[in-house]
Amino acid sequence: MESETVGPTPPIDWSVDRADLDIRLAASQVEVPAEFLSDLEDRGIEVLFSVDDRVEASRDWWPLAQIWALEGLAPAIADAVVRPATTTEVADVVAACSRHGVPVTAAGGRSGVLGSSVPVHGGILLDLTGLAGILLVDSDSMVVEVAAGTFGDTLEADLAEKGFTVGHWPQSISLSTVGGWLACRGAGQLSNRYGKIEDLVVGLEVVLADGSVVITGGHARAAAGPDLTQVFVGSEGTLGIITRSWLRLHHQPKVRLTSAFGFESFGAANDACRRIMQRGATPAALRVYDSTEAAPRFDTGDAHVLLVLDEGDTHLVEADMAVVAEECTTADPLDSSLVEQWWEDRNDVAGLAAITKKGFVFDTMEVTVSWSNLDSCYRSVLDVVGAMDGVRVVSAHQSHAYSDGACLYFTFAARPEDPTVREAWYVAAWDVAARAALSAGASLSHHHGVGLNRARFMAEALGSGFEVLVTLKEALDPQGILNPGKMGLPDRFGEVFWP
Numbered sequence: 001m002e003s004e005t006v007g008p009t010p011p012i013d014w015s016v017d018r019a020d021l022d023i024r025l026a027a028s029q030v031e032v033p034a035e036f037l038s039d040l041e042d043r044g045i046e047v048l049f050s051v052d053d054r055v056e057a058s059r060d061w062w063p064l065a066q067i068w069a070l071e072g073l074a075p076a077i078a079d080a081v082v083r084p085a086t087t088t089e090v091a092d093v094v095a096a097c098s099r100h101g102v103p104v105t106a107a108g109g110r111s112g113v114l115g116s117s118v119p120v121h122g123g124i125l126l127d128l129t130g131l132a133g134i135l136l137v138d139s140d141s142m143v144v145e146v147a148a149g150t151f152g153d154t155l156e157a158d159l160a161e162k163g164f165t166v167g168h169w170p171q172s173i174s175l176s177t178v179g180g181w182l183a184c185r186g187a188g189q190l191s192n193r194y195g196k197i198e199d200l201v202v203g204l205e206v207v208l209a210d211g212s213v214v215i216t217g218g219h220a221r222a223a224a225g226p227d228l229t230q231v232f233v234g235s236e237g238t239l240g241i242i243t244r245s246w247l248r249l250h251h252q253p254k255v256r257l258t259s260a261f262g263f264e265s266f267g268a269a270n271d272a273c274r275r276i277m278q279r280g281a282t283p284a285a286l287r288v289y290d291s292t293e294a295a296p297r298f299d300t301g302d303a304h305v306l307l308v309l310d311e312g313d314t315h316l317v318e319a320d321m322a323v324v325a326e327e328c329t330t331a332d333p334l335d336s337s338l339v340e341q342w343w344e345d346r347n348d349v350a351g352l353a354a355i356t357k358k359g360f361v362f363d364t365m366e367v368t369v370s371w372s373n374l375d376s377c378y379r380s381v382l383d384v385v386g387a388m389d390g391v392r393v394v395s396a397h398q399s400h401a402y403s404d405g406a407c408l409y410f411t412f413a414a415r416p417e418d419p420t421v422r423e424a425w426y427v428a429a430w431d432v433a434a435r436a437a438l439s440a441g442a443s444l445s446h447h448h449g450v451g452l453n454r455a456r457f458m459a460e461a462l463g464s465g466f467e468v469l470v471t472l473k474e475a476l477d478p479q480g481i482l483n484p485g486k487m488g489l490p491d492r493f494g495e496v497f498w499p
Helices: 034-042 051-057 063-070 087-100 152-160 178-183 228-232 266-278 291-298 314-327 337-345 351-357 371-386 419-439 455-462 465-476
Strands: 046-048 080-083 104-107 124-127 134-138 143-147 201-207 213-217 241-248 255-263 285-289 304-312 332-334 361-370 391-401 405-414
Touching: 034 046, 034 087, 046 051, 051 080, 051 124, 063 351, 063 361, 063 419, 087 104, 087 124, 087 201, 087 241, 104 241, 134 152, 152 178, 178 241, 201 228, 213 228, 255 266, 255 314, 255 337, 266 285, 266 304, 266 314, 266 371, 266 391, 266 405, 285 291, 291 304, 291 337, 291 391, 304 314, 304 337, 351 361, 361 371, 361 419, 371 391, 371 405, 371 419, 405 419, 419 455, 455 465
Parallel strands: 080 124, 104 124
Antiparallel strands: 046 080, 134 143, 143 241, 201 213, 201 241, 255 304, 255 332, 285 304, 285 391, 361 405, 391 405
Protein backbone atom coordinates (compact mmCIF):
# COMPACT_ATOMS: atom_id res chain seq x y z
CA MET A 1 0.00 0.00 0.00
CA GLU A 2 1.25 3.44 -0.88
CA SER A 3 -0.52 5.32 1.86
CA GLU A 4 -1.56 4.34 5.36
CA THR A 5 -2.83 7.79 6.32
CA VAL A 6 -6.15 7.71 8.14
CA GLY A 7 -8.21 10.87 7.96
CA PRO A 8 -9.97 12.58 10.87
CA THR A 9 -13.33 11.63 12.29
CA PRO A 10 -15.87 14.46 12.63
CA PRO A 11 -14.42 16.80 15.31
CA ILE A 12 -17.43 17.11 17.60
CA ASP A 13 -17.09 17.52 21.35
CA TRP A 14 -20.54 17.29 22.88
CA SER A 15 -19.24 17.62 26.46
CA VAL A 16 -21.33 14.72 27.68
CA ASP A 17 -20.22 12.22 30.32
CA ARG A 18 -20.26 9.14 28.15
CA ALA A 19 -20.55 6.81 31.12
CA ASP A 20 -24.02 8.28 31.69
CA LEU A 21 -25.25 8.01 28.10
CA ASP A 22 -28.64 6.40 27.58
CA ILE A 23 -29.53 4.58 24.37
CA ARG A 24 -32.25 6.43 22.46
CA LEU A 25 -33.03 3.66 19.97
CA ALA A 26 -34.28 1.11 22.48
CA ALA A 27 -33.93 -1.77 20.05
CA SER A 28 -33.25 -5.29 21.24
CA GLN A 29 -29.58 -5.61 22.06
CA VAL A 30 -27.77 -8.76 20.98
CA GLU A 31 -25.27 -10.04 23.51
CA VAL A 32 -21.89 -10.81 21.98
CA PRO A 33 -20.33 -13.94 23.49
CA ALA A 34 -17.06 -13.28 25.31
CA GLU A 35 -15.37 -16.19 23.56
CA PHE A 36 -16.30 -14.64 20.22
CA LEU A 37 -14.31 -11.50 20.99
CA SER A 38 -11.45 -13.43 22.55
CA ASP A 39 -11.17 -15.49 19.40
CA LEU A 40 -10.85 -12.34 17.30
CA GLU A 41 -8.10 -11.02 19.55
CA ASP A 42 -6.30 -14.37 19.39
CA ARG A 43 -6.28 -13.98 15.60
CA GLY A 44 -4.45 -10.65 16.00
CA ILE A 45 -7.45 -8.53 15.00
CA GLU A 46 -7.72 -5.23 16.86
CA VAL A 47 -10.74 -5.08 19.19
CA LEU A 48 -11.69 -1.97 21.18
CA PHE A 49 -13.83 -2.24 24.32
CA SER A 50 -13.70 1.14 26.09
CA VAL A 51 -16.89 3.19 26.42
CA ASP A 52 -15.26 6.14 24.67
CA ASP A 53 -14.20 4.05 21.69
CA ARG A 54 -17.58 2.36 21.39
CA VAL A 55 -19.64 5.55 21.70
CA GLU A 56 -17.43 7.47 19.29
CA ALA A 57 -17.57 4.72 16.66
CA SER A 58 -21.33 4.23 17.03
CA ARG A 59 -22.48 7.59 15.72
CA ASP A 60 -22.27 9.64 12.54
CA TRP A 61 -23.29 13.16 11.48
CA TRP A 62 -27.04 12.47 11.63
CA PRO A 63 -28.43 15.81 12.93
CA LEU A 64 -31.02 14.15 15.16
CA ALA A 65 -28.32 12.07 16.84
CA GLN A 66 -26.47 15.30 17.54
CA ILE A 67 -29.55 16.62 19.34
CA TRP A 68 -29.74 13.41 21.34
CA ALA A 69 -26.08 13.74 22.32
CA LEU A 70 -26.77 17.14 23.89
CA GLU A 71 -29.48 15.46 25.95
CA GLY A 72 -27.14 12.72 27.16
CA LEU A 73 -28.51 10.15 24.75
CA ALA A 74 -26.74 7.91 22.27
CA PRO A 75 -28.58 6.43 19.29
CA ALA A 76 -26.98 3.04 20.05
CA ILE A 77 -23.68 1.61 21.28
CA ALA A 78 -21.74 -1.29 19.81
CA ASP A 79 -20.58 -4.03 22.16
CA ALA A 80 -17.14 -3.84 20.59
CA VAL A 81 -15.34 -2.01 17.81
CA VAL A 82 -13.36 -4.33 15.57
CA ARG A 83 -10.72 -2.85 13.28
CA PRO A 84 -9.43 -5.37 10.72
CA ALA A 85 -6.40 -4.64 8.57
CA THR A 86 -6.99 -7.01 5.63
CA THR A 87 -9.83 -8.48 3.62
CA THR A 88 -9.05 -11.85 5.18
CA GLU A 89 -9.57 -10.38 8.63
CA VAL A 90 -12.86 -8.82 7.53
CA ALA A 91 -13.98 -12.20 6.22
CA ASP A 92 -12.96 -13.87 9.50
CA VAL A 93 -14.96 -11.35 11.54
CA VAL A 94 -18.07 -11.65 9.37
CA ALA A 95 -17.88 -15.45 9.32
CA ALA A 96 -17.67 -15.45 13.12
CA CYS A 97 -20.65 -13.08 13.34
CA SER A 98 -22.56 -15.46 11.07
CA ARG A 99 -21.76 -18.47 13.26
CA HIS A 100 -22.82 -16.68 16.44
CA GLY A 101 -25.76 -14.71 15.01
CA VAL A 102 -24.14 -11.38 15.91
CA PRO A 103 -25.12 -8.22 13.99
CA VAL A 104 -22.25 -6.44 12.26
CA THR A 105 -22.35 -2.83 11.09
CA ALA A 106 -19.66 -1.70 8.67
CA ALA A 107 -18.35 1.85 9.01
CA GLY A 108 -15.72 4.01 7.39
CA GLY A 109 -15.38 7.72 8.13
CA ARG A 110 -18.97 7.84 9.47
CA SER A 111 -19.67 11.09 7.66
CA GLY A 112 -23.21 9.97 6.79
CA VAL A 113 -26.14 12.13 7.86
CA LEU A 114 -28.89 9.50 8.08
CA GLY A 115 -27.72 7.10 10.79
CA SER A 116 -26.68 4.35 8.39
CA SER A 117 -23.59 3.39 10.39
CA VAL A 118 -25.35 3.37 13.78
CA PRO A 119 -25.27 -0.20 15.24
CA VAL A 120 -28.90 -0.20 16.36
CA HIS A 121 -28.74 -3.67 17.92
CA GLY A 122 -25.25 -3.37 19.38
CA GLY A 123 -23.06 -6.20 18.21
CA ILE A 124 -19.91 -5.46 16.23
CA LEU A 125 -19.03 -2.08 14.75
CA LEU A 126 -16.65 -3.04 11.94
CA ASP A 127 -14.27 -0.10 11.47
CA LEU A 128 -12.83 -0.45 7.96
CA THR A 129 -10.38 2.44 8.11
CA GLY A 130 -7.57 -0.05 8.73
CA LEU A 131 -7.93 -1.10 5.08
CA ALA A 132 -6.36 1.97 3.50
CA GLY A 133 -4.25 3.00 0.58
CA ILE A 134 -3.77 2.76 -3.16
CA LEU A 135 -2.94 -0.81 -4.18
CA LEU A 136 -2.32 -0.32 -7.91
CA VAL A 137 -2.51 2.39 -10.55
CA ASP A 138 -3.09 1.11 -14.08
CA SER A 139 -2.15 4.17 -16.11
CA ASP A 140 -2.87 2.48 -19.45
CA SER A 141 -6.44 1.53 -18.51
CA MET A 142 -6.84 4.61 -16.29
CA VAL A 143 -8.04 2.56 -13.32
CA VAL A 144 -6.95 2.69 -9.67
CA GLU A 145 -7.28 -0.21 -7.25
CA VAL A 146 -7.93 1.19 -3.77
CA ALA A 147 -8.78 -0.19 -0.34
CA ALA A 148 -12.24 0.68 0.98
CA GLY A 149 -11.07 2.44 4.14
CA THR A 150 -9.04 5.05 2.26
CA PHE A 151 -10.08 8.62 3.05
CA GLY A 152 -10.92 10.82 0.09
CA ASP A 153 -8.39 13.58 0.66
CA THR A 154 -5.60 11.02 1.05
CA LEU A 155 -6.63 9.27 -2.16
CA GLU A 156 -6.69 12.48 -4.17
CA ALA A 157 -3.38 13.73 -2.76
CA ASP A 158 -1.64 10.47 -3.62
CA LEU A 159 -3.14 10.42 -7.12
CA ALA A 160 -2.27 14.07 -7.77
CA GLU A 161 1.41 13.22 -7.28
CA LYS A 162 1.04 10.82 -10.24
CA GLY A 163 -0.92 13.29 -12.39
CA PHE A 164 -4.34 11.71 -11.88
CA THR A 165 -7.66 12.29 -10.13
CA VAL A 166 -10.78 10.24 -9.54
CA GLY A 167 -12.75 13.48 -9.63
CA HIS A 168 -15.03 12.53 -6.75
CA TRP A 169 -15.15 15.57 -4.47
CA PRO A 170 -17.93 15.28 -1.87
CA GLN A 171 -18.29 17.96 0.78
CA SER A 172 -17.12 15.33 3.28
CA ILE A 173 -13.98 14.39 1.34
CA SER A 174 -11.66 14.58 4.37
CA LEU A 175 -14.15 12.68 6.56
CA SER A 176 -15.40 10.01 4.17
CA THR A 177 -13.91 6.85 2.71
CA VAL A 178 -14.06 5.16 -0.68
CA GLY A 179 -16.15 2.32 0.75
CA GLY A 180 -18.61 4.81 2.21
CA TRP A 181 -18.97 6.57 -1.13
CA LEU A 182 -19.82 3.28 -2.78
CA ALA A 183 -22.07 1.99 -0.01
CA CYS A 184 -24.21 5.14 -0.08
CA ARG A 185 -24.05 5.85 -3.83
CA GLY A 186 -22.33 9.16 -3.22
CA ALA A 187 -21.81 12.17 -5.47
CA GLY A 188 -18.92 14.57 -5.72
CA GLN A 189 -19.42 18.27 -6.32
CA LEU A 190 -17.99 17.98 -9.84
CA SER A 191 -20.15 15.03 -10.85
CA ASN A 192 -21.37 16.72 -14.04
CA ARG A 193 -17.88 16.19 -15.44
CA TYR A 194 -16.70 13.02 -13.71
CA GLY A 195 -19.92 11.22 -12.81
CA LYS A 196 -21.29 9.94 -9.51
CA ILE A 197 -19.53 7.10 -7.76
CA GLU A 198 -21.66 4.49 -9.57
CA ASP A 199 -20.31 5.91 -12.85
CA LEU A 200 -16.73 5.78 -11.61
CA VAL A 201 -16.63 2.24 -10.24
CA VAL A 202 -15.35 -0.58 -12.47
CA GLY A 203 -15.36 -3.43 -9.96
CA LEU A 204 -15.59 -4.39 -6.30
CA GLU A 205 -14.32 -6.88 -3.76
CA VAL A 206 -17.12 -7.72 -1.32
CA VAL A 207 -17.33 -9.88 1.79
CA LEU A 208 -20.70 -11.62 1.98
CA ALA A 209 -22.69 -12.45 5.11
CA ASP A 210 -21.19 -15.95 5.42
CA GLY A 211 -17.63 -14.61 5.20
CA SER A 212 -17.05 -15.59 1.57
CA VAL A 213 -15.34 -13.09 -0.71
CA VAL A 214 -16.51 -12.20 -4.21
CA ILE A 215 -15.10 -9.92 -6.89
CA THR A 216 -17.50 -8.22 -9.30
CA GLY A 217 -16.94 -6.39 -12.56
CA GLY A 218 -13.40 -5.59 -13.61
CA HIS A 219 -14.18 -4.62 -17.19
CA ALA A 220 -15.28 -1.31 -18.60
CA ARG A 221 -18.26 -2.91 -20.31
CA ALA A 222 -19.60 -6.46 -20.10
CA ALA A 223 -22.71 -8.38 -21.09
CA ALA A 224 -22.41 -11.43 -18.85
CA GLY A 225 -25.70 -11.05 -17.04
CA PRO A 226 -26.74 -8.20 -14.71
CA ASP A 227 -24.10 -5.83 -13.39
CA LEU A 228 -23.34 -7.37 -9.98
CA THR A 229 -21.18 -4.41 -9.02
CA GLN A 230 -24.25 -2.19 -8.97
CA VAL A 231 -26.06 -4.64 -6.67
CA PHE A 232 -23.70 -3.64 -3.87
CA VAL A 233 -23.28 0.04 -4.75
CA GLY A 234 -25.83 1.88 -2.61
CA SER A 235 -26.65 -1.14 -0.43
CA GLU A 236 -25.25 0.57 2.71
CA GLY A 237 -23.64 -2.60 4.05
CA THR A 238 -26.91 -4.56 4.11
CA LEU A 239 -25.99 -7.00 1.31
CA GLY A 240 -22.23 -7.26 1.70
CA ILE A 241 -19.20 -5.37 2.97
CA ILE A 242 -17.06 -3.60 0.37
CA THR A 243 -13.34 -4.06 1.06
CA ARG A 244 -11.69 -3.04 -2.22
CA SER A 245 -12.67 -1.24 -5.41
CA TRP A 246 -11.46 -0.37 -8.86
CA LEU A 247 -12.27 3.20 -9.89
CA ARG A 248 -11.87 5.09 -13.14
CA LEU A 249 -9.15 7.72 -13.31
CA HIS A 250 -8.86 11.03 -15.13
CA HIS A 251 -5.83 13.15 -15.89
CA GLN A 252 -5.31 16.18 -13.71
CA PRO A 253 -7.15 19.07 -15.39
CA LYS A 254 -5.10 21.38 -17.61
CA VAL A 255 -7.40 24.36 -17.20
CA ARG A 256 -10.22 25.60 -14.98
CA LEU A 257 -12.73 28.29 -16.00
CA THR A 258 -15.59 29.82 -14.02
CA SER A 259 -18.56 32.13 -14.50
CA ALA A 260 -21.60 33.27 -12.53
CA PHE A 261 -25.04 34.62 -13.45
CA GLY A 262 -28.07 36.10 -11.71
CA PHE A 263 -31.57 35.07 -12.79
CA GLU A 264 -35.01 36.45 -11.96
CA SER A 265 -36.32 33.05 -10.85
CA PHE A 266 -35.10 29.67 -9.67
CA GLY A 267 -36.92 28.05 -12.57
CA ALA A 268 -35.25 30.26 -15.18
CA ALA A 269 -31.79 29.46 -13.83
CA ASN A 270 -32.49 25.74 -13.88
CA ASP A 271 -33.95 25.94 -17.36
CA ALA A 272 -30.62 27.34 -18.52
CA CYS A 273 -28.90 24.35 -16.91
CA ARG A 274 -31.30 22.01 -18.71
CA ARG A 275 -30.50 23.54 -22.08
CA ILE A 276 -26.75 23.40 -21.40
CA MET A 277 -26.80 19.72 -20.48
CA GLN A 278 -29.13 18.74 -23.31
CA ARG A 279 -26.80 20.36 -25.83
CA GLY A 280 -24.15 17.88 -24.70
CA ALA A 281 -22.01 20.23 -22.63
CA THR A 282 -20.85 18.86 -19.28
CA PRO A 283 -19.45 21.66 -17.11
CA ALA A 284 -18.02 20.09 -13.96
CA ALA A 285 -20.42 22.09 -11.78
CA LEU A 286 -23.70 23.85 -12.52
CA ARG A 287 -25.11 25.00 -9.18
CA VAL A 288 -28.22 27.12 -8.78
CA TYR A 289 -28.94 28.79 -5.43
CA ASP A 290 -32.40 30.21 -4.83
CA SER A 291 -32.46 33.78 -3.57
CA THR A 292 -33.02 32.66 0.03
CA GLU A 293 -29.68 30.86 0.03
CA ALA A 294 -27.83 33.16 -2.36
CA ALA A 295 -28.49 36.47 -0.61
CA PRO A 296 -26.70 35.78 2.71
CA ARG A 297 -24.01 33.69 1.07
CA PHE A 298 -23.10 35.84 -1.93
CA ASP A 299 -24.74 39.21 -1.16
CA THR A 300 -26.65 39.12 -4.45
CA GLY A 301 -29.99 40.57 -3.35
CA ASP A 302 -33.06 38.96 -4.93
CA ALA A 303 -31.11 37.13 -7.63
CA HIS A 304 -31.18 33.37 -8.06
CA VAL A 305 -27.54 32.57 -8.66
CA LEU A 306 -26.02 30.10 -11.12
CA LEU A 307 -22.38 29.16 -10.50
CA VAL A 308 -20.47 27.45 -13.31
CA LEU A 309 -17.11 25.70 -13.01
CA ASP A 310 -15.44 23.55 -15.60
CA GLU A 311 -12.05 21.85 -15.68
CA GLY A 312 -10.22 19.43 -17.92
CA ASP A 313 -8.78 19.56 -21.43
CA THR A 314 -8.49 23.15 -22.68
CA HIS A 315 -10.48 22.60 -25.90
CA LEU A 316 -13.33 20.80 -24.14
CA VAL A 317 -13.59 23.34 -21.33
CA GLU A 318 -13.63 26.28 -23.72
CA ALA A 319 -16.37 24.62 -25.77
CA ASP A 320 -18.47 23.95 -22.66
CA MET A 321 -18.14 27.51 -21.43
CA ALA A 322 -19.13 28.84 -24.85
CA VAL A 323 -22.36 26.84 -24.62
CA VAL A 324 -22.93 28.19 -21.10
CA ALA A 325 -22.49 31.78 -22.28
CA GLU A 326 -24.97 31.27 -25.13
CA GLU A 327 -27.62 29.81 -22.82
CA CYS A 328 -27.27 32.54 -20.18
CA THR A 329 -27.64 35.62 -22.39
CA THR A 330 -30.84 36.70 -20.61
CA ALA A 331 -29.20 36.58 -17.17
CA ASP A 332 -27.13 39.23 -15.43
CA PRO A 333 -23.40 38.41 -15.43
CA LEU A 334 -21.98 38.25 -11.91
CA ASP A 335 -18.42 38.34 -10.64
CA SER A 336 -16.89 34.91 -11.24
CA SER A 337 -15.11 35.23 -7.90
CA LEU A 338 -18.38 33.95 -6.41
CA VAL A 339 -17.42 30.52 -7.74
CA GLU A 340 -14.05 30.63 -6.02
CA GLN A 341 -15.79 31.77 -2.83
CA TRP A 342 -18.03 28.71 -3.00
CA TRP A 343 -15.09 26.44 -3.79
CA GLU A 344 -13.07 27.68 -0.83
CA ASP A 345 -15.99 27.37 1.61
CA ARG A 346 -17.65 24.24 0.23
CA ASN A 347 -16.32 21.80 2.84
CA ASP A 348 -16.83 23.96 5.91
CA VAL A 349 -19.32 22.19 8.19
CA ALA A 350 -18.02 23.56 11.49
CA GLY A 351 -21.15 25.62 12.08
CA LEU A 352 -23.53 22.66 12.28
CA ALA A 353 -22.62 21.76 15.85
CA ALA A 354 -22.97 25.38 16.97
CA ILE A 355 -26.43 25.65 15.40
CA THR A 356 -27.57 22.51 17.21
CA LYS A 357 -26.23 23.75 20.55
CA LYS A 358 -28.21 26.97 20.14
CA GLY A 359 -31.45 25.03 20.08
CA PHE A 360 -32.07 24.80 16.35
CA VAL A 361 -33.36 21.79 14.47
CA PHE A 362 -31.49 21.65 11.18
CA ASP A 363 -31.19 19.25 8.28
CA THR A 364 -30.86 18.90 4.53
CA MET A 365 -32.72 16.68 2.08
CA GLU A 366 -31.50 15.95 -1.46
CA VAL A 367 -33.62 14.30 -4.13
CA THR A 368 -33.42 13.77 -7.87
CA VAL A 369 -36.27 14.99 -10.05
CA SER A 370 -36.91 15.25 -13.78
CA TRP A 371 -36.70 18.66 -15.41
CA SER A 372 -40.45 18.53 -16.13
CA ASN A 373 -41.22 18.12 -12.41
CA LEU A 374 -38.43 20.24 -10.92
CA ASP A 375 -40.38 23.46 -10.36
CA SER A 376 -43.39 21.71 -8.83
CA CYS A 377 -41.16 19.65 -6.53
CA TYR A 378 -39.25 22.75 -5.43
CA ARG A 379 -42.42 24.68 -4.65
CA SER A 380 -44.19 21.74 -2.97
CA VAL A 381 -41.41 21.06 -0.47
CA LEU A 382 -40.93 24.75 0.34
CA ASP A 383 -44.68 25.18 0.87
CA VAL A 384 -45.23 22.23 3.22
CA VAL A 385 -42.14 22.82 5.37
CA GLY A 386 -42.63 26.59 5.32
CA ALA A 387 -46.12 26.13 6.78
CA MET A 388 -44.82 24.33 9.88
CA ASP A 389 -44.80 26.09 13.26
CA GLY A 390 -41.43 27.45 14.29
CA VAL A 391 -39.72 27.19 10.92
CA ARG A 392 -36.99 29.80 10.47
CA VAL A 393 -35.83 28.98 6.97
CA VAL A 394 -36.55 26.58 4.14
CA SER A 395 -34.59 26.93 0.92
CA ALA A 396 -32.97 24.95 -1.87
CA HIS A 397 -30.21 24.81 -4.38
CA GLN A 398 -29.70 22.61 -7.42
CA SER A 399 -26.38 20.85 -6.99
CA HIS A 400 -26.03 18.28 -9.79
CA ALA A 401 -27.47 18.53 -13.29
CA TYR A 402 -28.05 15.85 -15.92
CA SER A 403 -29.67 15.72 -19.34
CA ASP A 404 -32.92 14.34 -17.89
CA GLY A 405 -33.11 16.07 -14.51
CA ALA A 406 -31.26 17.40 -11.51
CA CYS A 407 -30.65 17.12 -7.79
CA LEU A 408 -32.58 19.51 -5.56
CA TYR A 409 -30.88 20.01 -2.20
CA PHE A 410 -33.26 21.41 0.41
CA THR A 411 -32.29 23.03 3.71
CA PHE A 412 -34.68 23.58 6.60
CA ALA A 413 -34.24 24.88 10.11
CA ALA A 414 -36.47 25.71 13.07
CA ARG A 415 -36.05 26.84 16.64
CA PRO A 416 -39.03 25.65 18.66
CA GLU A 417 -39.74 27.63 21.84
CA ASP A 418 -40.04 24.34 23.70
CA PRO A 419 -36.76 22.43 23.18
CA THR A 420 -38.46 19.15 24.13
CA VAL A 421 -40.36 19.16 20.83
CA ARG A 422 -37.27 19.36 18.63
CA GLU A 423 -37.34 15.66 17.84
CA ALA A 424 -41.06 15.73 17.06
CA TRP A 425 -40.56 18.75 14.77
CA TYR A 426 -37.70 16.98 13.01
CA VAL A 427 -39.77 13.85 12.35
CA ALA A 428 -42.74 15.89 11.15
CA ALA A 429 -40.58 17.99 8.83
CA TRP A 430 -39.10 14.91 7.21
CA ASP A 431 -42.54 13.32 6.89
CA VAL A 432 -44.04 16.24 4.98
CA ALA A 433 -40.90 17.09 2.98
CA ALA A 434 -40.13 13.56 1.80
CA ARG A 435 -43.72 12.79 0.89
CA ALA A 436 -44.15 16.10 -0.92
CA ALA A 437 -41.06 15.31 -2.97
CA LEU A 438 -42.20 11.76 -3.74
CA SER A 439 -45.64 13.00 -4.72
CA ALA A 440 -43.98 15.44 -7.12
CA GLY A 441 -42.20 12.58 -8.86
CA ALA A 442 -38.83 12.86 -7.11
CA SER A 443 -36.56 10.07 -5.97
CA LEU A 444 -36.02 9.39 -2.29
CA SER A 445 -32.33 10.33 -2.38
CA HIS A 446 -29.63 11.48 -4.77
CA HIS A 447 -26.43 10.83 -2.82
CA HIS A 448 -26.94 10.77 0.96
CA GLY A 449 -28.58 7.35 0.95
CA VAL A 450 -31.31 5.96 3.21
CA GLY A 451 -29.96 4.75 6.54
CA LEU A 452 -32.37 5.02 9.46
CA ASN A 453 -33.84 8.40 8.75
CA ARG A 454 -35.34 7.57 5.36
CA ALA A 455 -36.06 3.90 6.05
CA ARG A 456 -39.78 4.48 6.60
CA PHE A 457 -40.16 5.85 3.06
CA MET A 458 -38.43 3.03 1.18
CA ALA A 459 -41.46 0.88 0.37
CA GLU A 460 -43.34 3.96 -0.83
CA ALA A 461 -40.38 5.13 -2.92
CA LEU A 462 -39.62 1.81 -4.61
CA GLY A 463 -43.16 0.48 -4.96
CA SER A 464 -43.29 -3.14 -6.06
CA GLY A 465 -39.53 -3.06 -6.56
CA PHE A 466 -39.07 -2.98 -2.79
CA GLU A 467 -40.04 -6.67 -2.54
CA VAL A 468 -37.28 -7.49 -5.02
CA LEU A 469 -34.79 -5.79 -2.69
CA VAL A 470 -36.20 -7.72 0.28
CA THR A 471 -35.82 -10.99 -1.60
CA LEU A 472 -32.24 -10.12 -2.49
CA LYS A 473 -31.49 -9.33 1.16
CA GLU A 474 -32.95 -12.64 2.34
CA ALA A 475 -30.94 -14.57 -0.25
CA LEU A 476 -27.58 -12.91 0.47
CA ASP A 477 -28.02 -12.46 4.23
CA PRO A 478 -30.52 -15.08 5.49
CA GLN A 479 -29.63 -14.43 9.15
CA GLY A 480 -30.02 -10.68 8.72
CA ILE A 481 -26.70 -9.86 10.42
CA LEU A 482 -25.51 -7.16 7.98
CA ASN A 483 -26.40 -3.65 9.17
CA PRO A 484 -29.85 -4.59 10.49
CA GLY A 485 -32.56 -1.97 10.93
CA LYS A 486 -31.55 0.06 7.87
CA MET A 487 -33.14 0.92 4.53
CA GLY A 488 -36.57 -0.28 5.68
CA LEU A 489 -35.57 -3.92 5.23
CA PRO A 490 -37.00 -6.64 7.50
CA ASP A 491 -35.09 -6.74 10.79
CA ARG A 492 -34.66 -10.20 12.30
CA PHE A 493 -33.33 -8.75 15.57
CA GLY A 494 -36.48 -6.81 16.46
CA GLU A 495 -38.02 -3.39 16.04
CA VAL A 496 -36.01 -0.18 16.08
CA PHE A 497 -38.03 2.30 18.12
CA TRP A 498 -37.70 5.32 15.87
CA PRO A 499 -39.41 7.35 14.66
